[in-house]
Amino acid sequence: MKYVPDATADRQFESDNTVDRVGVDGLLSELDEYAVEQALQLKEKAGDDTTVTALCVGPEKGLDAVRKALQMGADQGIHVIDDAIAGSDYVGTSLVLAKAVEKAGAEKKVDLVMCGMASTDASGGVLPAMLAERLGLPQVTYASVVETQGDQVRVKRDSDTATEVIGGTLPLVLSVTDQTGEARYPSFKGIMAAKKKPLETWSLSDIGVDAGEVGLDAAWTAVEETSARPPRTAGEIVKDEDGSGATALVDFLVSKKFI
Amino acid sequence: MSEVLVVVDHVDGAIRKPTYELLTLARRLGEASAVFFGSPDKGAEVAAKLGQFGAEKVYVVDDAQIKGYLVAPKAEALQQLVEKTSPAAVLFVSGYEGKEVAARLAIKVSSGLITDAVDIDASGLVTQSVFAGNYTVTGKVTKGTPLITVKPNSAPVEEVGAAGTVEEFAATISDGAKTAQIVAQQPRKATGRPELTEAAIVVSGGRGTGGNFEPIEGLADALGAAVGASRAAVDSGWMPHSFQVGQTGKVVSPQLYVANGISGAIQHRAGMQTSKTIVAVNKDEEAPMFELVDFGVVGDLHAVLPAATEEINKRKG
Numbered sequence: 175m176k177y178v179p180d181a182t183a184d185r186q187f188e189s190d191n192t193v194d195r196v197g198v199d200g201l202l203s204e205l206d207e208y209a210v211e212q213a214l215q216l217k218e219k220a221g222d223d224t225t226v227t228a229l230c231v232g233p234e235k236g237l238d239a240v241r242k243a244l245q246m247g248a249d250q251g252i253h254v255i256d257d258a259i260a261g262s263d264y265v266g267t268s269l270v271l272a273k274a275v276e277k278a279g280a281e282k283k284v285d286l287v288m289c290g291m292a293s294t295d296a297s298g299g300v301l302p303a304m305l306a307e308r309l310g311l312p313q314v315t316y317a318s319v320v321e322t323q324g325d326q327v328r329v330k331r332d333s334d335t336a337t338e339v340i341g342g343t344l345p346l347v348l349s350v351t352d353q354t355g356e357a358r359y360p361s362f363k364g365i366m367a368a369k370k371k372p373l374e375t376w377s378l379s380d381i382g383v384d385a386g387e388v389g390l391d392a393a394w395t396a397v398e399e400t401s402a403r404p405p406r407t408a409g410e411i412v413k414d415e416d417g418s419g420a421t422a423l424v425d426f427l428v429s430k431k432f433i
Numbered sequence: 434m435s436e437v438l439v440v441v442d443h444v445d446g447a448i449r450k451p452t453y454e455l456l457t458l459a460r461r462l463g464e465a466s467a468v469f470f471g472s473p474d475k476g477a478e479v480a481a482k483l484g485q486f487g488a489e490k491v492y493v494v495d496d497a498q499i500k501g502y503l504v505a506p507k508a509e510a511l512q513q514l515v516e517k518t519s520p521a522a523v524l525f526v527s528g529y530e531g532k533e534v535a536a537r538l539a540i541k542v543s544s545g546l547i548t549d550a551v552d553i554d555a556s557g558l559v560t561q562s563v564f565a566g567n568y569t570v571t572g573k574v575t576k577g578t579p580l581i582t583v584k585p586n587s588a589p590v591e592e593v594g595a596a597g598t599v600e601e602f603a604a605t606i607s608d609g610a611k612t613a614q615i616v617a618q619q620p621r622k623a624t625g626r627p628e629l630t631e632a633a634i635v636v637s638g639g640r641g642t643g644g645n646f647e648p649i650e651g652l653a654d655a656l657g658a659a660v661g662a663s664r665a666a667v668d669s670g671w672m673p674h675s676f677q678v679g680q681t682g683k684v685v686s687p688q689l690y691v692a693n694g695i696s697g698a699i700q701h702r703a704g705m706q707t708s709k710t711i712v713a714v715n716k717d718e719e720a721p722m723f724e725l726v727d728f729g730v731v732g733d734l735h736a737v738l739p740a741a742t743e744e745i746n747k748r749k750g
Contacts, residue, residue: 181699185564205681264546265539296563297680297703298548299529300536303504307540312612313503316529318674328616332675334528334630334683335444339617340503346613352664352681353674394545397572398558409711411723414732420740423712424748426728430710432634432656432689433745 175206175228175243177236178295185295191397192261192390193295195233202230202239205290207246207357208350212320213288214247214358219322224285225249227278231259231270237373244368245360251373252278258378261390268304270388273381275309285325289349291316299349306347314342318353435521437463438514439488440507440534442526444620446475448482450631451526451585456487458588461555463521466490467597468514470499470507476599484597486590492602499606503613504530508537510604515542515578517602522557522579527684528630535580544577551587551686551707565699566706584707585631586686621675624660629676632659634689635708637678639663639701641694641715641734644671648738649693655745661685661705663695679704693734697722714738 228243240251292299306313317329437459459465525531552560638649662672690708
């Protein structure tokens, strides 16, 4: 799960061109809530000793994202936090996530790594595939419907040009879209119960990642410049009176050579 | 000059337009080579088309053992091709598949990845538009082979009128890569309209349609446009999810975006804000969408759109 700057807030960059995560309110990425929801539903369906672990790599406030998942019903939380991680790009972040999943898996076998389809800030959508590559697992991504039977997973999804059914065998990496269904709100009971759930904090050394492999200086990409787009100059807005709106609209489209 | 690989986006040999845009960008960086995953029978035909838009060489990777699986086998084949050709960069179309193949390849060949580029210059400097289009970011891949996914409509299509030469590339695909299978595939029903992500013009409808998309479709057809929908319209069951424009649907960047009866929630704006020209029709003059527009009509779409459609058809004669 990713802790992201609130999309409705005034998001900005720091002087080193990294995303400002301190001056802007943050929250659990909305698209990751759908992943938590699907994980909880699969656990409920399994009805055995299946556990859901909420994992977040992020700054201090990232703990809020883990807490939210615990309040929704996850069994335990892991927050990977280390100053050296700041400024990591996709490649660095996927390394930290993969190592954290491996460490968690050493205690209890990981069958499924559930992700949101993309973060709501960078919108890259590449982390699930990178994680799958690093973990040597298949990936079944952009699911709109998730079905499981034993160790078989079937998902429906809409690609650019087709509707597809994708099948895979556990363990695998699965990413879901907002079409999988609304994420539940934490209940009062859930919020109280979350306070007693196991929550671990791991640093890079805990997961065996060298600080020199991640962070801004070690990133595989470099941002050279960020600039706020000049505000759009106010466009022309007309009121439709007696059909004049349609004519004005067509005149505009003609003036821009769209007709 | 070094080679620049362009991964061809196609459906059964029908090449999609964003591939030609990638060839334009690739030629700024070096010698453009295309990588076609498909039947070798189609090699000559696609090489002719790709060559016309600047591909000097077309690597044909027989997809007989790749078809039916998700992205891992393609990433494996590309790894082998990258190791053989040491390209200056590899370019992909920013769609689900392009991004995920690039993601796996980045780990395999230890290279940086930049997604959703809207421009690339001759020095390899990449431009992105982030935070719902509110910021422009420029950057570079600093380690390994630059892997860049590019949004459709980010570069012009340039005809050079040459023919690409075919080179068959035999990739070795491991069993491990064939673990996520495409069990069933239902190509989207042809609407006769352009595909949403690659369309030059998109006409979208939202809650304000009240579920009646006829005015939207009418205007789209008059303009030769694709039809889109807001999440509100999709959640109401008026349009399938495949039409949804927005952060969790299709991200579009057309020359012209016409938003009708769409208030302009942040998630929708994130999916269309990089459109070059934006037009909105909405009864509610307070709709946030009007903050973005180049031209807006405050009025009822059910009256404005049919009248505009008629006027367009009349002027087109």
